Amino acid sequence: MTAVLQVEGLHKAFGGVQAVADVSFAVSAGEMLALIGPNGAGKSTCFNMLNGQLAPDLGIVRLEGRDIVGLRPRAIWRLGVGRTFQITATFASLGVRENVQMALYSHAGRLRSMLQRFGAAFRTEADALLSQVGMLDQAERACGVLAYGDLKRVELAMALANQPRLLLMDEPTAGMAPKERVALMELTAGLARARGIAVLFTEHDMDVVFSQADRIIVLDRGQLIAGGTPDEVRNNPAVRAVYLGGTH
Amino acid sequence: MVGALGVDQAKLFTSVFFAGAVLAGLGGALQIPREPANLDLDLAIIADAFVITVVGGLGSIGGAFLAAILIGVAKAFCIGIGTVDWFGFEISFSKLTLVVEFLIMALVLVVRPYGLLGKPQAVQRIAADPAPPLTAPTWKIALVWVVILVAVPLVADRYVTILLTDIVCFALFAVSLHFIMGPAGMVSFGHAAYFGLGAYAAGLLFKQAGLPMEAALLLAPLCAGAFAIVYGWFCVRLSGVYLAMLTLAFAQISWSIVFQWDSFTGGSNGVFGIWPSAWLADKTTYYYMALACCGLGIALLWRVLFSPFGFTLRAGRDSPLRAEAIGIDLRGVQWAAFVLVGALAGLAGAVYAFSKGSISPSAISIAQSTDGLIMVLLGGVETLTGPIVGAAIFTWLRDEVARRTEFWRGVMGGVILVIVLLFPQGLVGGLKALVLRWREQRA
């Protein structure tokens, strides 16, 4: 398997806080890699460095062999990286379908037109994505009035709009009922395998993590302390001590 | 949040307001020996105070102190130095006193987007109610209005026609301001810059360059747009109050140049004798031309709002983070919007200039910018037609009140206060809410 994403020696400090220290890992096409760790471990900070929102102090991020450190998020998106945020970021005053259409228009480079009417193009594509994540029945509603779990679904649909090679999902199932969580991640895993998308996700729900991830890496106070298959991680004494011991 | 902790917010805000007012009053009283109380103190001092808090950085008392000293010293220096001769150029520093604080603010904000000692602001919009979806008036309703507006001069007198000409100019001005502050989410405190620069461009192209009126009218928006290219490039790098204050700084810098460049712009007197060509000399004909220009300008702006470009602007206002994450170059888009809006405000100014026959620096003043903001807020920011209604009512009211009483400023202020208290979402926003409630009750 070829690594879609390869991270080597990533570092980031905020003032005196070493949020991420010497983190290295790789994700292959079609693989579901879970990045877990207690609150404040540095997971979101890692994500932000992968999609260009934050500049790492040190380290290399390779997307299909190409170093992407220093590129802006929008450039990294164009290289095929989709992302969902821990605190959802959608266009609140626009409709659900329009949100997804924005991503589709942008992917096609058609957002510059000033005189056409927005919304006629990419309707079927948007609806296909929305039905995949189970949001088609709410396509006409404004994102600003949606339940939190539903916003996460819209975000996933938007992240899938540019046919990504890599999906970065920061707590994709927060705000959902336990059953929905597993269902959504099963869907993601299915897409990942069918299309060869590499998925890196964080998640606090251990049922989801251990049932859906192919591999798990564990972050604690900025450092990777363990990694391996779900079984290996489950039985790792260091992980039990700092992580599962505390919250599970 | 504070409310959840058991603090009475109304009381808290009122006492903070009271304390602020006492301190401001004390400041005012203390400075009396320096400058006698006068009516223009309000806007001047508001501008100064705003500039100082923004240069210092919002929320930083130390920063405000530093900024106050910096600006005070700079002003004193400008007066002290007077006129100097540098390499054969005569530079009058005393003339700079009018703008020195705005120059400093522009420089500080360009280098330090959050002021001298300020910290980046948390993004506020997310938690607030999202803006309601926009709806454009249907073709039928728009057509009815066009017919009415075309018919008015046939039945009304000359005075009404002239007033309507003013109104359509200000309507385009207000709609362009609404475009940038509503859907695009960039509040401009200095929108008069583009209106005024368009007006001056028209006047100067006509008088100084000797172009025919039609050419001047067509080129003026391009000139205003050219200024918007420069100003906008800096402004879109900021957000929130800092952005608003930088727009104000550019407007004031423009104003002071126009105000002081006697030989070219006519200084405080302005430009005179800019009358339309013979075929437009008749007030009614000119009104139709103004209606066509401004109506098309408004139609264009509305059309753009519903285009992919307009949706991108709204998307960027709702979530800059998400916009960037789906490949949008938000700054570029906002910059383009700035230029578009500047050009159309310039068109409004040019049409206005030829309707009056003269143009004075007050067209670029803070007061003109504030008028625009009042028009938009009066009608309602969250609606498309609001700014037009606001412009119409404001212009009509000012005219009406000014003719009847000397105290028109006070009366205007009172009327606006009442409207804002009765309709916090603006007139059109409030009426829409009323209609909605009425329909729900009947259903």
Ligand SMILES: Nc1ncnc2c1ncn2[C@@H]1O[C@H](COP(=O)(O)OP(=O)(O)OP(=O)(O)O)[C@@H](O)[C@H]1O
């Ligand atoms: N912009 C920032 N400025 C300063 N400190 C920050 C910033 N962002 C994160 N941190 C700090 O870095 C550390 C890691 O934060 P991060 O958000 O990456 O954790 P996380 O693993 O995503 O936690 P959670 O599970 O709560 O989302 C924390 O100590 C946090 O306080």
Ligand SMILES: [Mg+2]
């Ligand atoms: Mg996080």
